[in-house]
Structures are given as structure tokens and as C-alpha cells.
Amino acid sequence: MSPILSVRNLSRNFGAIKAVDDVSFDLAKGELLALIGPNGAGKSTCFNMLMGQLKPSSGTVQLMGKNIAGMQPRKIWRMGVGRTFQITATYASMTVVENVQMALMSHHKRLYSLTKFAHKLYRDEALALLDTVGMADQAERHCAVLAYGDLKRLELAVALANDPILLLMDEPTAGMAPRERIALMQLTADILDQRGISVLFTEHDMDVVFAHSHRIMVLNRGQLIADGTVDEIRNNPQVQEVYLGGGTLFKAQENAHA
């Protein structure tokens, strides 16, 4: 089966620095792929190129066979790519359900309408999406007063509004408590199963990465240094050295308390 996303020789320079250096990978339908690596390894740069925030210096990004490298974010979204942000981005002056309705209004190209009341448009669809992420009971709350974990779930509902084929999630569980992290990724994995979406995500919490990803890629100094299954990555000595660390400090403590 042909891949959903196919990245070839993707590079980006900032002056003399190669932030992303010749990265290539494929993402299959229904796959949950993690991108990890130390701070400054080029994860964000790589992600921003996939989402259209940055133009690549060279290389191609193909979505279902069409090159999207260098396209504007809003065009990429219209081609069926949803995204969530590392630091949540929601509309603080709207209610929860209105945030989702906004995405639906955009999806149905009703942005320039002056005659309809916006809060009545696509309300049922929006509530159904909120229900998927378990937020239906908070639909009428003011977005600015939500807890952080709820904002993350709201963002996920928003990202699903245009029926995406691919979800890009930048540190989806950053700033959440351990139990919430696992729950959110479980939710993501469930949605992926139901809808046949593919997901590419970056993450620092190794519990989340090891528990849910189908495959892991490791980026260091702009280059892909490893690409494999959870076990392969966990036991890769190079990855341990540059990223995972010995884990000695924590292991010793845990053994002591066990």
C-alpha cells in the first residue's frame, strides 16, 4: 500500500547551520509514528516544514502523492492534515463548542457569511466531535477557564473537524499529568483505529512514546539516527547516549524504594 506521507531528503539551513539534514521517511495509513530527540535536534524545524510554517531548503514532502512542501498551512489543512500545538492554541474569547464550530465553518467555507448566527451553525456536528474526546459536558464553558488537559482535548476535537487523513501532533502531552498523558494518547490511538487516520507526533515523555507508538524515529543534530520499533529504539546504544540517558539516577531510587 502506498504511504500517506512520504518525506524525501528534507533539509533546512539557518545560515551555516543545518537544522534538518537530509531526512527521509514514510508514514503508512493507520500508523502512529513518534519523532523523538534531544532539544535542538531539529524536531520542531522538521515539524514546521511538514505543517507549512517553514519552507524547506530542499527536499519534498508528499501527501497522498502530492507535493506539499512550501505550501501555506491553511492550504495543507484543506488537503486533510489536522494538527495540534505544543503550546495550546485555542480561541479564548469563545466557548468550547464555538471553537469546534469555527473549524467547521472554515471547513464548509462559510467564513464570509454575514447573515447567519454563527453560534447556531454546525452545532450538532461540533457536539458530536466534542463527545468523541469526552468534552461534551463542557461544551458551553468559556474556553479561557478550562484546565490545561481539557484544552488539549479540545484541540484534538478541533483538529478532527475537517475529517483529516493525517494528524500532526507537536508534543501532545506536554504539561499534562502522567495519568492524563496516557489517557490522551489512548484516546488518540482509539480515534486512529476508528477513523483510519495516521499520526505523526513528537514527545518527550518516554512512557507515552513506548506505550503507544507503532514505530519511533530519533533525530539528532538534524539527522535521523534511528528508525525502528519500540524495542529496537530502547536498546539502541546510540539513542541511549544522545537522548535516553542511562536512567541510572531514577532506577537506583526506584529500586531503593521498591
Added chain:
Amino acid sequence: MLEVNGVNSFYGKAQVLNDLNFDVASGTVVALLGRNGAGKTTTMKSIMQLVRPRKGKIIYQGQDITGWPSHKVARNGLGYVPEERRIFTQLTVLENLEVGRQPPRDGCTTWTEDMVFDLFPNLAERRHNRGKALSGGEQQMLTIARTLMGNPAFILLDEPSEGIAPVIVEQMARVILQLKDEGLTVLLSEQNLHFAQAVADAVVIIEHGTQKFAGSLASLQSQPEIRDQYLSV
């Protein structure tokens, strides 16, 4: 050294903290645990008077500091390292340290740039770089270094392990233990129980702004039901 007495804090009409009561003994590391939105950051800000508690008192070294302006709190030896790494991105590493510099304080280590660079060797190489050129881990180090330049006796660390690579997290843990050896008292907020276990002497657990547990690390270990209920590892 620090007493939090019946503190209630609000954002607008929403009550965020509800009757917090705990002490931090001199020379110890205390971890404030709880999930996101539990009120950890608000607790930190209430101690610094960046958020004014509506009820209750913050007593620091026997002095009631409630209602003081933040800069006065800081000048009394309380150093604050905020969550989202609020370094000055337009300033160089050295200039960032300069902003944090305060006159020497009795009974506290007087930090110099060189001492700070010994603690964080990565920063030494980048002393003339602007803050925005640093990686996330380096920025986290710089926030701590900047606060140390104020020669604090007590340091508040808001989520030091958040969003940084596991190798750097280990380095952070070593730094905190080193600071403790220097005689500093530390209150840190954490979601990562492993990290807290590695560095803390005592633990305070809050949920929905209410205190659920306060005691030594050992006593928390002996009450696994509390651990499971509020922390979920």
C-alpha cells in the same frame, strides 16, 4: 523557614487555592506534586506575591511577607524560577545573569558568573549568545542560573523537568542536589514522581487547589493508596 498558612488564592472569581497549609524546613528539598491545573504554579506565584492571596499568610524566616511587592520578596532571598522558561531572549546569556544579580546576602553563597558556569558548563560556551539562540534545555539552565545570581537562600523551581530531554532531566536532578549541598532550601513543583523521588526530602500533594497530603517521602511510600489516588504513575 517558609510557612504557608491557610492560603486562598483566586484568579478573578475562580478560586484556585483552597486553604493550603504546609512548612518547608531550612536546608530541605520539598516537592509540590499534583497534576496540571491542580494549583502548583499558583502556589509558587502566591509565595512570590505575583498572585496576591486573598486569605491566609506566607511567613518567610519569621516575617509575614503577604502583600509585599514581588521585588521585595525576591530581595529577601526568595528566588523564583518560573515554569515556561521566561528568559530574556533578546539579551545575551551574560546580560540575563546581570538582570538577576543582587547584592551579597548574609549566610548565603554569593554567586559569580564563573560559579554558575561551573554548575552549568553548557552555558559557559554560550555566554555571548542571545537567549533566543539557546535550546530548550539550555534555556531551562539559564533560568536557574539567573535566579542563583540573586544569591537566594530559598529557591522556588516550577516544573524543572517539563519538556526537556531525559538526559537533561538527569542533569537537573544532580544540580538540585548540589544546590541542597550548598545549603539552599528548595521548593519544586513536579508532575514526575520519579524526579521528585530522586531529589525531595518531603512531599506536598495538591489537587483542585486543595492539599491532600504533606509529609516525608518515606511516609508517602508507606501510603501507596494516596500515591495511587493522586499521582498515578
Added chain:
Amino acid sequence: MGLFIAQILTGLANAGALFMVASGLSLIFGVTRVVNFAHGSFYMLGAYVGYSLMQVLPGMVGFWGAILLAGLIVGVIGVIVEICVLRPVYSAPELFQLVATFGVILVIQDLALMIWGPTDLLGPRAPGLKGVIRIMGEPVPQYDIALIIITPFVAFALWYLITKTRVGTLVRAATQDREMVGALGVNQAWLFTGVFFLGCALAGLGGALQLPKGGADLLMDFSIIGSVFVVVVIGGMGSLPGAYLAAVIISVLNVFGVTYAPQSTLVLMFVVMVIVLMFRPFGLLGKEEIAGEHGQTGEPERPIKPAGNRVRMLVTAGLVLLALLPFYSGNFAVVLVTDIMIFCLFAASLHFMLGQGGLVSFGHAAFFGGGAYAAALFVTYADTPMELALVLAPICAGLAAVVIGWVCLRSTGVYFAMLTLAFGQLLWSLAFQWGDVTGGDDGLVNIWPSDWASDNDVYYYLAFVFCIGGILLLRQAAHAPFGYAMRAARDSARQAEAMGINTKRIQWVAFTFAGIMAGLAGGLFVFSKGSIFPNELETARSFDALIVVFLGGVKTLAGGWVGGAFFEGVKDYLTRFEYWRLALGLLIIFVVILGPEGIVGSLRKAGERIGLLKTPEDAK
């Protein structure tokens, strides 16, 4: 050749005062995020105070001493203003403070009038520097040479202070994140006050230094503020070398303009600015403005809901009362309320793009005055009937908004605001200097309504239909998907772009829509008055609208027209007194300090407190 060099030297000398005022403004903005509209007033005070001191202090030492003292005294006045007026409102929503500074302008204007009287004062010449020297045969005043030498020293001292000293480091740190600076043990209240002192002292120094060249008069405040904003924008916000460079460019350009194109001196400056910003959106030496990272204060804006039945009935009752006005009150009230309604539509149009779209315009009068002038020009030169002119006014204003919006929206935040101000000034200078067509200062007169509408009562109903209709249309737009898209672009442009919303285009359409509505108000205005003068295009007019929007409450839907009605009503009453500016200024400052959420916002708060209204969280 000689003339050419002499003119460059004159330009360089003129750049001195401009640079000092501009660098002070930029410094204050950088640290406190307050756009100090009153900065021109401090410049004016510097000139007046310097003048008085020179009358007392004799000789060369006295002259230079007077200049330095004037700077210090104005700095201290600035400190008083900062402590009394701005400190209480730092925690108010962003940009609210500029309303307070506008109040300060009015107060200072009347105080200067009381103390120094209405006549222009001729500045004394500098002792020892009264002569000219000849450069290639052309006379250059010695005082100009002195200014050319002094200015770089001031600039260097300032640059050294900011980049090389601890205080400067703290100032730069506070520019980015003032709360954090406080948490690190720096007393930010005094840092703010210090910066305000320095900024105002620079303005005062500039005012006193230009005395031998220009003297002192009561129009100095507004006449310089436009150029100062241009300099700050061209140079780049927060860049001292940039401010110097831009001050020199503008001043030299002005001198040449006076010689070679006297009809377009004012226009020239804005054309240069637009060209610079097309290629460098953040000015010649400026950096990208990262707005509001930790500057956002005050309560988050609330979700909006269409009015409930109770409010609708209340509004309907009010409208019926308004509609019956000619039946129960005299001619005077009818004319006054006509004016108020027109102004309310103007204010509501600005409130629409500011409140929903977050687009702070300092030059909205361009569309109000633009619409008015368009109608007047059609009537004067093409004998257009009123009915058609009232259609053409909003169309012309809308076309202007399309063009101006396209240029301005390439920038964001404070650059956007300054650009709109510049375009407002550009249109004003066109109307003012292109006398053959626009009548210049004499304006265009005899623009009367068609016969059927010439009765005041009939015209009242005409204005009623268009103004109330316009305000209701703006309100409907806020509730429609378009209004939501505007808020989405404002709340999080990042998320909006990532969900397929072309944020720039949304803002462009919103800007144009607001321009059309302001143009309609302008058209109604000109037929109500029968004439139009350049002052309807002035920056002061734009500020009026801005003040009104903030006084009414930015974060409320009704803020625009409520503020408009309040302001216009109060102004009508106060202008009967001699020192009405003083009273109005104090009133504005008073409202700002007591009700930082504006009239509607504060009333809503009060209603919630006594239980008359529900809070959003109760309502769930």
C-alpha cells in the same frame, strides 16, 4: 552646490529635536508598553518652560542652563503624570493607558493656555551663536552647527546608557518581560518611573533646544506627534540608531521639500514611510515586534451571545423614544442628537475592527473625513445630488480602505497602528495642501441636503435610519461567522491559519467594512453641517474615536456607540466653558482610573455584583 549643502545642514540641525522626542517615545513604549500620545505635549512644555527660564537666566550660561533645566523640569512633570495617571491603570487592558495620555494632552493644552496665553512666543536667540557662517557662499546659522554637533553626543550617551550599563540591561529586560524582572528583585515601579522621566526629559530638551529656531506655540504638540510617529516607525521601534537615521532622513527631506515642492511637504514624509515599510515592515533598523507575550493583562474577553428578549425589548423601547424625539423636543436637541448618532456610527465602525478584530487604528478619521470629502467634492465639482453622494461617500471610503488596508496589514500591532496614523495624516495633508481642489484650510462649503431632506426633522430621520441601521449591521456581523473569524484571527492567528482561515484576508475585509461604515457616517456628517474642513481628517479626530471606543469598553459589544453618545454629549455641554479641554481631560482621566473596563464593562460588572445580571459561569 552650496545651497545643496546648506540645506542638508539645516535638515541635520532640525533632526536634533525630532530625534530626542522620538527616542523618548520609543523608550517609554518599549518598557511600559504605553503609546504616549502626550509626548508632543511634553515637547511643547519644554519649549514654554525653556522660554520662561531664558527670560530670567542671563547670558550664555543662562541659555544653556535654561535648556537643561527645562529638560529636567519636564522630566519631573512626566514623573508626576506617570505616578498620578498611569500607575493606577497599568493593570488595565493593553492600550487602555493611551486614553489616559489623551486626557493628559487636553489638560496640558489648557494649562499652557492659562499660563503662557494664546499668542505665539518668539524664541530668544542663543547668546554667542547669533551669527551665520558662510559655507560655499551660503549662510548657515551658527546655532544650526551647534545643534548638528550636540545631537550625536546625546544619541551616543543614550545608546551607551541602554546597551552598556546595568540600568540599560534592566530596561531592555523589562521591555520583554516586566513581571519577571520584578520577580528577580528589581523594583519595576521605579524602573517605569525612571524610564518615563528620561523619555519626558528628552522631549522637554528637544522642545527647549528648538526655541531659537521655532519658538513656542500651542499647536506644537499635535504638529510634532505625527512626525515623531513616522520617525519611530521608519527607524524601527526601540532602535536608537534607527531613530536618529530616520530623524535625519525626514528632516532633510522636509527642507528639500520646502524648496522644491512646497505643495507636498507633508505628503512627502508619509510617502517615504510607506515605501520604507513596504520593504522593511519593522523599520530600517527595527526588530520584529513580539507583542503581548506577558503583557496581556485584565480579564479574558467573554464569549458573545445575541441579546436576550429582555434586552431586545429595552433596546426597542429606547429606539422608539429616539424616533419620537422631534415630537417632544426642540430644534436644538434634534440637531445635537443627529450629530451624536453620526458620531456613534463612526465610533461603532472603529469598535468593530478594534473589538472583534484586534486591529487598533490610530487613523480611522481617514475614512470618516474621506467619505465626507468624497461627498463634498462630488457635490462641488459634479453637482451630484445628495442621494447619490451618500452612496458614493461609503464607496470612496471603502476603496481608500482597500488600498490603505493592503499596505497597513503587512505590519502588525503597534506598527499597524502607526501606519494607519500616517495614512490619516497623508489624507489630511492632501486636503490641507491641495488647496485648488479641496479649498485647503477654507474647506468646502455649501454642501446642503436635497430639498426634501433640508428640514432638520427630516434629516434627523434620514440619519436615524442610516446610523441605527449601520450600527445594527455591525452588530449582526459580529455574531455572524465573519465576526467569529475575525475573533479567531485575533485570539490565535496560528490556530486560525492552521484551520484554513486566511487571517490577513479576513482582516482586510474587516478593515474595509469598517472604512465603508465610517465613510457613510462622514457622508451624513457633511450634509448635516453643510461644509467640511481638513480638521475632520486630523489625527485628533481619529483619537476622538479611539478614546470613545476605550471609554465605552473594548471588550463589550455595545462599547462603541455607548462611548460615542457619552463623549459627544458631554463634549457638547463642556465646550460652552472657556477651559473645556481641561475639564474634559480630567473627566477622561477620571473615567480611566475608576472604570478601567470602560463604561459598559464597568456597568456590567456592577450589575453582576448586585445580582442584576448573571456572570458567564453562573449561566451554565
